[in-house]
Amino acid sequence: MAHEHKLEIFRGLLKFKSNTQKIWGVLIFLSIVTAVEVVLGIYKPESLMKHVLGMKGLNWIFIILTIVKAYYITWDFMHMRDETKGLRRAVVWTTIFLILYLVFILLQEGGYVFNVYKDGFIKRDF
Amino acid sequence: MSTTVVNAEAEGKTWGGGNQPLKASYGKMMMWFFIVSDALTFSGFLAAYGFSRFKFIDSWPIADEVFTHVPFLHGQELPMIYVAFMTFILIMSSVTMVLAVDAGHHMNKAKVTIYMFLTIIGGLIFVGSQAWEWGTFIKGDFGAVQTKGGNILQFGHYVDVDGEKEFERVALRDFVVSDPHADRTQQERKNGLWFVSEGTLPPYTMEEVVHGLETHENVLVRTQIINDEGHKTVLSREESLRQIKEYGKLAVEGANLHVNEYGSPLFADFFFFITGFHGFHVFSGVVINIIIFFNVILGTYERRKSYEMVEKVGLYWHFVDLVWVFVFTFFYLV
Numbered sequence: 001m002a003h004e005h006k007l008e009i010f011r012g013l014l015k016f017k018s019n020t021q022k023i024w025g026v027l028i029f030l031s032i033v034t035a036v037e038v039v040l041g042i043y044k045p046e047s048l049m050k051h052v053l054g055m056k057g058l059n060w061i062f063i064i065l066t067i068v069k070a071y072y073i074t075w076d077f078m079h080m081r082d083e084t085k086g087l088r089r090a091v092v093w094t095t096i097f098l099i100l101y102l103v104f105i106l107l108q109e110g111g112y113v114f115n116v117y118k119d120g121f122i123k124r125d126f
Numbered sequence: 127m128s129t130t131v132v133n134a135e136a137e138g139k140t141w142g143g144g145n146q147p148l149k150a151s152y153g154k155m156m157m158w159f160f161i162v163s164d165a166l167t168f169s170g171f172l173a174a175y176g177f178s179r180f181k182f183i184d185s186w187p188i189a190d191e192v193f194t195h196v197p198f199l200h201g202q203e204l205p206m207i208y209v210a211f212m213t214f215i216l217i218m219s220s221v222t223m224v225l226a227v228d229a230g231h232h233m234n235k236a237k238v239t240i241y242m243f244l245t246i247i248g249g250l251i252f253v254g255s256q257a258w259e260w261g262t263f264i265k266g267d268f269g270a271v272q273t274k275g276g277n278i279l280q281f282g283h284y285v286d287v288d289g290e291k292e293f294e295r296v297a298l299r300d301f302v303v304s305d306p307h308a309d310r311t312q313q314e315r316k317n318g319l320w321f322v323s324e325g326t327l328p329p330y331t332m333e334e335v336v337h338g339l340e341t342h343e344n345v346l347v348r349t350q351i352i353n354d355e356g357h358k359t360v361l362s363r364e365e366s367l368r369q370i371k372e373y374g375k376l377a378v379e380g381a382n383l384h385v386n387e388y389g390s391p392l393f394a395d396f397f398f399f400i401t402g403f404h405g406f407h408v409f410s411g412v413v414i415n416i417i418i419f420f421n422v423i424l425g426t427y428e429r430r431k432s433y434e435m436v437e438k439v440g441l442y443w444h445f446v447d448l449v450w451v452f453v454f455t456f457f458y459l460v
Contacts, residue, residue: 019228027221031214038210041190041459049356059460066455070448077224077444079437087148091158099169106173110180117181 006081009072026076033065157438161445164407168449171403172456175396185277185350187389188358189458195262209458212255213450216408219248220447227440230433235422238436242419245443249412256405263397266380269298270387271335273373278389282360283344293348293360298377301345302330302338330377339370350389397457404453407446414439 007022008015009029016022040048040058048058075081080088116122148155179186190205197208226241270280282295315323330338339345347366351359361369378385386394418439427433 019231020225023221023224023228027217030217034210034213034217037455037459038206041206062455062459066451069451073220073444073448073451077220077447078441079227084147084149087150087155087158090148091162095162095165098166099173102166102169102173103176106177107180110177111183113181114183118184 004082005079009076022076026072030069030072033069037062037065151434153438154434154441157441161441164445165449168400168403168452171396171400172452175400175456178390178392178396182390182392184352185390186352187350187386187393188352188356192263192388192393193259193458195267197258206458208255208259209454212252212259213454215248215252215255216447216450219245219252220444222248223440223443227433227437230427230436233428233431233433235425235428238422238427238433239419242415242422242436246412246415246419249408249415249443253405253408253412256401256408260398260401263394264380264382266378266387267297268295268387269329269377269379271332271370271374272376272378272385273369274375275373276391277373278350278378278387279369279374280348280358280387281339281345282348283346293346293357295348296345298330298335298338298379301342302334302377304330304334328377329379332374332377335374335377336371339367400453400457404446404449407449411439411443411446415443 005019005022007017007019009022009026014025016025040061044058048056048061050057052060074092080092150158193209194203194205195208196202196204222241222244226238226245229237229241268280270278272278280295281298281301282293284291285294286292310327312327313319313322313324315321343363345366346363347361347369349359349361349369353359376385378387380387381391381394381397383391383395383398385391388394418435421427421435422433427435
């Protein structure tokens, strides 16, 4: 049976001997990332509260770490790493493009509505 | 006879349905495309949450102040600890699932059984925790007053912590005394006017709240507006009394779809809807896992000589974990 697994993560920096070992390795990595998120979330270091590109620096860190976690769950737990390029792109590119588009319009619109409430004369009727 | 001939001819024919460019079985591929559509549903909800949050960016509740409870540890403020535990449980059950898939590749029935069982247990712990989290959120802790405009006014006082003045929340029940004579019975369907009922009565009337605030000199009102330091604005004593007397409409405890003691009702609506929808996914995932678990025990896949079914539910289960990673970030962290 052909169940070939690609056993290296971090672009070949870390290579595991078996698929089981890789699973535990990824678990350790995901746990560390979650722990970092929780610690940052509890202590909220003052230095990271500055605004970067319209959002708190800390929030950017959270979002990037979330995407990192999502990548490893999809690539190693869901075995996306072992699928063909075609399937991978059909699933991942479609989703990412549509989500980015949706998030962009909705957040843009939300910010606009906030400004109308704040600066405009309209208060509650739209 | 005729079918075998057709099959033999189709094989190797690139344009005759004989090649598999994605090298995945039909079932697995369809599971992937279902996951794509479900991911878009979830991102629609989360983006809508983002919309509402950007709309009320200066008055949205601070998650650290909302989710501070841990079971069996009463009265301690431990923001995020319990959610972090839930996240870990879900990741852990993802790991046992992927181990089950791996054992399936090696046709190891005993190991698949054990790992599937552990996955189910993890899922149940998660759903239970979610229910507890909902219960705590619905019950609320400090209580607040809703204004005529639909905003929330919370209460607190300044205490000295290591020589510095810090604002600490005060619960309604700590300074408001309900007047036993003014107690009104809830109208139920069975008495008075027939088949007419009313919603739950507020824990305190506005007169009682005003009286409690007047007799407790140190209690101040905190509004929803977030100031430059990222804290909610605390009003002066005079302004506190004025706001409560002039705008106070209803004493609220806890959260539901109409009122929310933590701030904007939208926050509660989205919390119930998104975590509820996710919890429903976990629940159905557990049910599907149980079905597959029994199939494994019965030896269905042993006879089929392939554990691909375990792999397919595995995909769904990991997807549920994946969604939680995002819900965790956007509800509890950001």
